[in-house]
Amino acid sequence: MLSILSTDVAIIGAGPVGLFAVFQCGMLKLSTQVIDALPASGGQCTALYPEKPIYDIPGSPQINAETLIAQLEKQIAPFNPQIHLDQQVVSLERDGSEWLLSTSKSLVIRAKAVIIAAGAGAFGPNKPPLQNIGQYENKTVHYLVHNRELFRDQRIVIAG
Template sequence: MTAVIDTDVAIIGAGPVGLFAVFECGMLRMKSVVIDALEDVGGQCTALYPEKPIYDIPAHPAIGAAELIAQLETQIEPFAPVKLLGRRVETLMHDGEVITLGTSRGETIRCKAVIIAAGAGAFGPNRPPLDGLEGYEASGAVRYMVARREEMRGKRVVIAGGGDSAVDWALSLKDVAAKVTVVHRRPKFRAAPETAAQLDAAAAKGEIEMVIPYQLHGLKGDGATLYAVTVATLKGEERDIPADHLLAFFGLSMELGPIADWGLGLERNHIAVEPATCATNVDGVFAIGDIATYPGKLKLILQGFSEAAMAAHAIHPRVFPGEALHFEYSTTKGVPAG
């Protein structure tokens, strides 16, 4: 028998922003169902970098991604959200004031509003075009994430990329790995200025080797065990870097999946929203976090948290029509009883 679930708000995406949306809705006495294609909550924090430190969460000078998710789960426990994991939302239909969602496992969810907090959508790593890559991926010699820092202890690690992930992991692994080498095609990194400065300082101390301006060119090994990473300049100058692991951080390829067919206003695979409410062009559907875009948007978790609060307040009149919402600080009213 197909399950039918009635709720106030359906939240698509169980990453940090989606989880915080549960809290914000709960604080306004709105029930939530959370749906995610992954088997666990946490989104990219859980799937790609559970041990990566995050530095821009207020009151946490540094917090591991997995720890952040654990704290968010604790925060939403009083509201007992229904979690539907390991399935995708395939369909969205309007029936008057009710929105009906259908999942890939056959559940039907009826709600008053939808919050899309799908992060990068259906995401996967951008893979470098290297011969024999699949064999080294299968053995774990080439990776696009680090689940546990200890796996790199005593290893020769080559990190390729110029963004936050490459810089953060170089800094994180320099005290664990036998050697960390960073390969990038130009001296400037697209990372936060503070961490980029830390990388420069570590390189100056000899803690990290910088191989610039080079790009990945090939892999040397027996097809499973990696011996060296070949890099080359644009002029064709090559060199081999002894390595046990290659960590390639070239971003994520993003695919919206069925969301792309719901008539939403899309801008380069992102959903355009009203900045003040996070409402989309489809009545009752809101988008927050990395998937949402508007002028001045910053792709920061903390901005996604703010958007969760704005969306919840905008949704309240849909769930409780005619009821005035007298805003109170959480320090005044505490957490509503479930």
């Protein structure tokens, strides 16, 4: 039997805007279910540039991406959001006055409203078409910089 989760608001995307949407819903006493294709919340901030300073966040002249996401997660914690990671929404259908969302992991959510905060959506690196490149990935070939210290005093090449 298929299990269906019910909520006031389904939020597609767990980046900064999706996380702030959780906060706003919580302030209105609305329950939320959040779905994101990435394995961690934070969207591009977490996936692509966690240590990069960001200069266009209201109220913060400068904040790094990792800190921004940590603060948003702390801000939404009192509202106990349910966050479903590493899965994509594969269908969104109207069902009377509600919405039915189905994910790539067979999760079904019934919601009174849907917020799409998908940003760039599901994404991945543009890998060069080189034979056997997989054996070097995460050893000497990296597509993302999660920790700048790994590259300190190293000779590197940036392509792309």
